[in-house]
Amino acid sequence: MLEKEKKSLKMLAHKYESVRSQSLKLCEPLEVEDYSLQAMENVSPPKWHLAHTTWFFETFLLVPFLKDYEVFSRPFEVLFNSYYNGVGDQYPRSWRGLLSRPTLATVIEYRTHVDKHIETLLNGKTTSDICFRIALGINHEQQHQELLLTDLKYNFGHNPLYPAYCESVSVGETSENVFTFSEFGGGIYEIGSDIEDEFCFDNERPRHEVLVKDYSLANRLVTNAEFLEFIDDGGYERPELWLSDGWNTLFSLIKKEPRLPLYWFYEDGCLKEYTLSGAQEILPNIPVCHVNAYEADAFARWKNCRLPTEVEWEIAAGNQSKKGNFVEGGIYHPVPAMTSDIDGLFGNLWEWTSSSYSPYPGYKAFDGQLGEYNSKFMANQLVLRGGSCVTPQDHIRLTYRNFFYPIDRWQFSGIRLASDN
Amino acid sequence: MLEKEKKSLKMLAHKYESVRSQSLKLCEPLEVEDYSLQAMENVSPPKWHLAHTTWFFETFLLVPFLKDYEVFSRPFEVLFNSYYNGVGDQYPRSWRGLLSRPTLATVIEYRTHVDKHIETLLNGKTTSDICFRIALGINHEQQHQELLLTDLKYNFGHNPLYPAYCESVSVGETSENVFTFSEFGGGIYEIGSDIEDEFCFDNERPRHEVLVKDYSLANRLVTNAEFLEFIDDGGYERPELWLSDGWNTLFSLIKKEPRLPLYWFYEDGCLKEYTLSGAQEILPNIPVCHVNAYEADAFARWKNCRLPTEVEWEIAAGNQSKKGNFVEGGIYHPVPAMTSDIDGLFGNLWEWTSSSYSPYPGYKAFDGQLGEYNSKFMANQLVLRGGSCVTPQDHIRLTYRNFFYPIDRWQFSGIRLASDN
Amino acid sequence: MLEKEKKSLKMLAHKYESVRSQSLKLCEPLEVEDYSLQAMENVSPPKWHLAHTTWFFETFLLVPFLKDYEVFSRPFEVLFNSYYNGVGDQYPRSWRGLLSRPTLATVIEYRTHVDKHIETLLNGKTTSDICFRIALGINHEQQHQELLLTDLKYNFGHNPLYPAYCESVSVGETSENVFTFSEFGGGIYEIGSDIEDEFCFDNERPRHEVLVKDYSLANRLVTNAEFLEFIDDGGYERPELWLSDGWNTLFSLIKKEPRLPLYWFYEDGCLKEYTLSGAQEILPNIPVCHVNAYEADAFARWKNCRLPTEVEWEIAAGNQSKKGNFVEGGIYHPVPAMTSDIDGLFGNLWEWTSSSYSPYPGYKAFDGQLGEYNSKFMANQLVLRGGSCVTPQDHIRLTYRNFFYPIDRWQFSGIRLASDN
Amino acid sequence: MLEKEKKSLKMLAHKYESVRSQSLKLCEPLEVEDYSLQAMENVSPPKWHLAHTTWFFETFLLVPFLKDYEVFSRPFEVLFNSYYNGVGDQYPRSWRGLLSRPTLATVIEYRTHVDKHIETLLNGKTTSDICFRIALGINHEQQHQELLLTDLKYNFGHNPLYPAYCESVSVGETSENVFTFSEFGGGIYEIGSDIEDEFCFDNERPRHEVLVKDYSLANRLVTNAEFLEFIDDGGYERPELWLSDGWNTLFSLIKKEPRLPLYWFYEDGCLKEYTLSGAQEILPNIPVCHVNAYEADAFARWKNCRLPTEVEWEIAAGNQSKKGNFVEGGIYHPVPAMTSDIDGLFGNLWEWTSSSYSPYPGYKAFDGQLGEYNSKFMANQLVLRGGSCVTPQDHIRLTYRNFFYPIDRWQFSGIRLASDN
Numbered sequence A, B, C, D: 001m002l003e004k005e006k007k008s009l010k011m012l013a014h015k016y017e018s019v020r021s022q023s024l025k026l027c028e029p030l031e032v033e034d035y036s037l038q039a040m041e042n043v044s045p046p047k048w049h050l051a052h053t054t055w056f057f058e059t060f061l062l063v064p065f066l067k068d069y070e071v072f073s074r075p076f077e078v079l080f081n082s083y084y085n086g087v088g089d090q091y092p093r094s095w096r097g098l099l100s101r102p103t104l105a106t107v108i109e110y111r112t113h114v115d116k117h118i119e120t121l122l123n124g125k126t127t128s129d130i131c132f133r134i135a136l137g138i139n140h141e142q143q144h145q146e147l148l149l150t151d152l153k154y155n156f157g158h159n160p161l162y163p164a165y166c167e168s169v170s171v172g173e174t175s176e177n178v179f180t181f182s183e184f185g186g187g188i189y190e191i192g193s194d195i196e197d198e199f200c201f202d203n204e205r206p207r208h209e210v211l212v213k214d215y216s217l218a219n220r221l222v223t224n225a226e227f228l229e230f231i232d233d234g235g236y237e238r239p240e241l242w243l244s245d246g247w248n249t250l251f252s253l254i255k256k257e258p259r260l261p262l263y264w265f266y267e268d269g270c271l272k273e274y275t276l277s278g279a280q281e282i283l284p285n286i287p288v289c290h291v292n293a294y295e296a297d298a299f300a301r302w303k304n305c306r307l308p309t310e311v312e313w314e315i316a317a318g319n320q321s322k323k324g325n326f327v328e329g330g331i332y333h334p335v336p337a338m339t340s341d342i343d344g345l346f347g348n349l350w351e352w353t354s355s356s357y358s359p360y361p362g363y364k365a366f367d368g369q370l371g372e373y374n375s376k377f378m379a380n381q382l383v384l385r386g387g388s389c390v391t392p393q394d395h396i397r398l399t400y401r402n403f404f405y406p407i408d409r410w411q412f413s414g415i416r417l418a419s420d421n
Helices: A003-026 A032-036 A046-065 A074-079 A093-098 A104-123 A128-156 A224-232 A244-253 A293-302 A310-317 A368-372 B003-026 B032-036 B046-065 B074-079 B093-098 B104-123 B128-156 B224-232 B244-253 B293-302 B310-317 B368-372 C003-026 C032-036 C046-065 C074-079 C093-098 C104-123 C128-156 C224-232 C244-253 C293-302 C310-317 C368-372 D003-026 D032-036 D046-065 D074-079 D093-098 D104-123 D128-156 D224-232 D244-253 D293-302 D310-317 D368-372
Strands: A181-184 A187-191 A208-212 A215-218 A264-267 A270-275 A278-281 A350-356 A382-385 A402-404 A418-420 B181-184 B187-191 B208-212 B215-218 B264-267 B270-275 B278-281 B350-356 B382-385 B402-404 B418-420 C181-184 C187-191 C208-212 C215-218 C264-267 C270-275 C278-281 C350-356 C382-385 C402-404 C418-420 D181-184 D187-191 D208-212 D215-218 D264-267 D270-275 D278-281 D350-356 D382-385 D402-404 D418-420
Touching: A003 A046, A003 A104, A003 A128, A032 A046, A032 A128, A032 B032, A046 A074, A046 A104, A046 A128, A104 A128, A128 A270, A181 A310, A187 A310, A208 A310, A208 D208, A215 A310, A224 A293, A244 A293, A293 A350, A310 A350, A310 A382, B003 B046, B003 B104, B003 B128, B032 B046, B032 B128, B046 B074, B046 B104, B046 B128, B104 B128, B128 B270, B181 B310, B187 B310, B208 B310, B208 C208, B215 B310, B224 B293, B244 B293, B293 B350, B310 B350, B310 B382, C003 C046, C003 C104, C003 C128, C032 C046, C032 C128, C032 D032, C046 C074, C046 C104, C046 C128, C104 C128, C128 C270, C181 C310, C187 C310, C208 C310, C215 C310, C224 C293, C244 C293, C293 C350, C310 C350, C310 C382, D003 D046, D003 D104, D003 D128, D032 D046, D032 D128, D046 D074, D046 D104, D046 D128, D104 D128, D128 D270, D181 D310, D187 D310, D208 D310, D215 D310, D224 D293, D244 D293, D293 D350, D310 D350, D310 D382
Parallel strands: none
Antiparallel strands: A181 A215, A187 A208, A215 A418, A264 A270, A270 A278, A350 A382, A382 A402, B181 B215, B187 B208, B215 B418, B264 B270, B270 B278, B350 B382, B382 B402, C181 C215, C187 C208, C215 C418, C264 C270, C270 C278, C350 C382, C382 C402, D181 D215, D187 D208, D215 D418, D264 D270, D270 D278, D350 D382, D382 D402
């Protein structure tokens, strides 16, 4: 093995170790009971996240590549398979909160068991396929770290005791940040990834040319204060602002009056929101969070703007540094914009785009069972870009495509406006 | 205070203490994670049962009767209120499994806090109303002890690991027990309760005359072997055997083919059932358990019999001793009949009757907020009689009326046949 | 054949003819389009009623008893079978409104065809079984005449044009009728039917003794004015007045605020109700109509009364004449009480009882396929007594037991109060 | 007025008349009962289509532009408003089948009334806005002509009598048509419309440049024979072929085994399909019809192909003549391909594309209330192209964008395969 490869392998092993231990670190504030919460089918309990990410390494690395490996537990093959039909049956998704057994202790044991064998695997003869799958597993685990916090917030959000996951961090109240647009010229650009040696998901490939018209992009995310203006102006009661599917689902999605973003509520006449630090006052300059794509679109229409396409976003973000409010900051909540230049494209909040989650021209899904990772979801979903305050910083990329249904609100999702010039 | 009253009060305090500690004892085999399970709206997590029974004493005794008492926690007033609209709001029933907080430790603390104050209350000046409410609270807690186990079985039943709550107890395989009927003469009888000094629920009162025709009652419960004959004879596929509501719900209730009682399943071609001791072979002479009233009725029709009325049951049981297979036996599963005489009316399994759960003539509900305890459920439900293998023995009475919807299968419910002479 | 039998047969043939033609007469005010309406699964289109009653005679008389009879149409055997599993498959109930074909003309042809053959059958050698089945078919058709109007009202009730089936009949506004109770002494009574020669349904047999306590029964039905008092007193918002199942379904059943009986609505601030004569003002002295058993029970509780049992009703009605406001009167709407004596037990409105629809002791269902007529519905339903303004007068009997689910509101159902003495 | 304008206005008036009378002509084979059918929320009864298209002219032309015009009926403003919130309230969509009144006769009267006044309007002083709206109304009515037949098929499809709307037309059984691909070179193309004087919908504008890679497009639609191969190869049981949303909805959408395209069924072991000429044998060379986008996508994946984008379709169709199997042919069913060249892009069947229904860059919705016509549906839907055998020929255009949810199967929709070169 070349020195370079050795070094790269060492780095991979190191990354594996640090990401795996980060998952447990994120769970430190939890009580044992918190590990089993599942308040809707879309969210999974922390314990399940811990086990499923482990199952991923076991299933796609140890089973096929480590000689004589015996699975930790036969039933786990079904219990912790998320959606890989090619691998086998799956325990019903909506029942994940019913798995009091295996206990947390057993799941930790499972993690240790698999980590030990992954170490063995990496100390043996590795191939590029193995290294790719390790990298994929690491990125997969990072995705679940974000989901673990996002889901936890949703679960805790059903508890009137408003449990706090973390201390509240004062972000300092900033003066109102001016709202401006930056203009971008049209033409042929390239988006997507073609870097050989760097990990990315199949859905980011291939790098390809796109044709864009002139457009403008807001310098910062829409704030709570701005969204409150929309509400006060009857935004939630004016069908002309809404996509038909958004309007029709509004009544089933938000039953309580007045309609508000997820986690917002009135207490003693005072508007508050549930955060991972517990119930908090709504601060005006903080970006509005936990709106779905219909709310984002209605707000944009109200402003005579529109949502950006993912192409427009990627072009604009190409000039930006990847700094921002990520999970490492330990805030777990959006922070106000700090500059009047276009900024904050990375971190803080996932930004809804108007782009449907579709394959890039020439797209090839990952091979074999791993082909189910991304490609089968390319219907009915929209792309979100840039990462959020619960995303690991080194997980995000310029070309990264997150995707959710337009109706989904439990992600840390916000609004950046765009318009034609 | 008279000596008799003192003694009676002392007995009550002792009963309080023993029933309260029994609730915790029943939880000893549980893992912390098990305390939060809720697999359907009808079942509650063990932790919730522990807290709600405590809330009952706090709400109906400490708050109104103990001077200067301060509630342990304001939010608990809502979180652990089951269905008392007269008391106030209730946390949504279907969300009880989402209460990771308060933690188990806090709930135990809550129990200790309330127990201490109940002790204070009982050491002070008591009234007959206080004593009655203590007795009601004790009986209420016993009902929840049974539900705690019944619900736990349902929750564990969703876990393919088949968690065992207890060791399996070999009940000895008995020889097939002859199936006979005992005849009872018609006439005017009295049922219900009018005993002043003994606790009973409002729904058991008043004692009143009933007019009955001659009838026969089976000497024992229907067995697994007999129910298997029904299945093998196409019982689940023959609409002529079924009440219309039963037939119409069959397809939504039991989706898997072949249709079977709750907890029965095929594994490697072998018919098994999930029990609180884990997955077990189906033993032929054990009474069939976890059937709903429609299944019980269809079986009876197939046998050219019918279900008994609650009047017929109570008349027959009037001559029987209250011995049987109760929770104290630690078996948590039905056992075979031991004699060919009519027997086993108490314990083992709740016996479905054809009687709708209605008020007795002259019925008066408990006063005030406690009026909601029983009376508002007198619609659409059927009476079950006799207690089960998870009922506390000293909780059951000849006149005891349990009630569930005919569609319910998760109770320890079985079939005793009756017929006209 | 004896002269008496001949006469009886002639009367039967005559009755057949008159009831069959009455069905068509009831349809005279309809437009062709009205014949296919089905606004919920529980109601059937007029055309379907016309065809199904014909299918009944064809299936249970012509096919088994008329030599060489060929069915009018093979597909009709499925299309117009309501719920007789013993006969064969059934077209889905909720799709009955989708049968634009066969056209009305064809259904009329079907009726003529079957009538002609029934005439042939009755002119041949008859048996007591044939005569019984003819009588059953006649009574069956009368039931569907009532349903035809009841269902039509429900269907028309979805049309904001408020179509009128008939002219409005002024019933004369009466002075407020005093509300009193009549007392009845307890003891052993007989209810049910044992008359050999007179038709009745199996569920009315056998005549049998019942034991009753002293009770009182209201002299008349509850009026609109009284029910409005209940509403104004917050009756629909006070859970303590409601059975739990009633309270829980209230919100899904009646979505609009304020909650009101079925067919009531506000128009320009004025309270109205839809009737078969179109939208009308709510008259205070008219009995309140289209309430379900939960509303009836809540009203009774609010009045410190209760609903009568069917036994209490039958005992009281035993002394009453069968005169009243029936379909022949052509009013199709309840009328005010005319006397301060106990009255109006027959006709006007079906009266909810608290009695679950259960078999009488010693009950035997009709033989064979006809056993499905009544017996399979003996679960979850309540008995209503006395007939209504859309019941044919000669269809009703003292012992007649109608039955619907407590949640049902589309029948012409009202409230008569009872109480313990 | 210029001669040219006069002529153009005359043509418009003529077009109005011919399209309006065509709607009635399409209804000639119907029985009165057929006019009210509505088998699911998505379909509307013929009578409703006839009234709604009339409402469109009344609301958007007569009310704003014809002096002193009085609406035919106030309630019709609500009854026949489809989804224009800007205009006012709407009668619930799922209740359209309950409108037995107004009768067909009244709706015809309504049409005559509006036609007469439109004539008056067109004989007066017209503006370009009026002319545009007349053209829009005409195109709108043509869309509903197609829906009238499409919906009728769905409604009739629930009737086991398989009503025939028309005579069966023998299309001649062709020899198997070879399946080839045509290659198209990549580059910058223009799609969409910018023709000033010709009517098109707002969603087709503006004409704009697109960037395309090389691709191939199938010369003809997928046939029944080919789709049967897919079924026989387990296509409906292999999750790896399906988009996740398609796979998850498959079980709720198609309950019967074996899974088949809409309208296909087995009768006496023989595979048939319901057509507007009644039940017919499945012919192998006829294009497969009534598949949804998930079925189309799964089939494409099975063939190692993909669905085309709408851009790819429009580029390819740019060279084709607009001849084909349209509604005027009176076949109302797809016909086999007649040539081995690329053909049949127009007519026969709507062709699913993989393109989400999104606004073109620079898109502007119609002004005012008419803005709701298209733009609010730009979420969750896919574009279909080319028209079908029930589309009026002069309604279709190269740039025409039809749109439905990927789950919809009741449209005349088929599959044309594409692939990367």
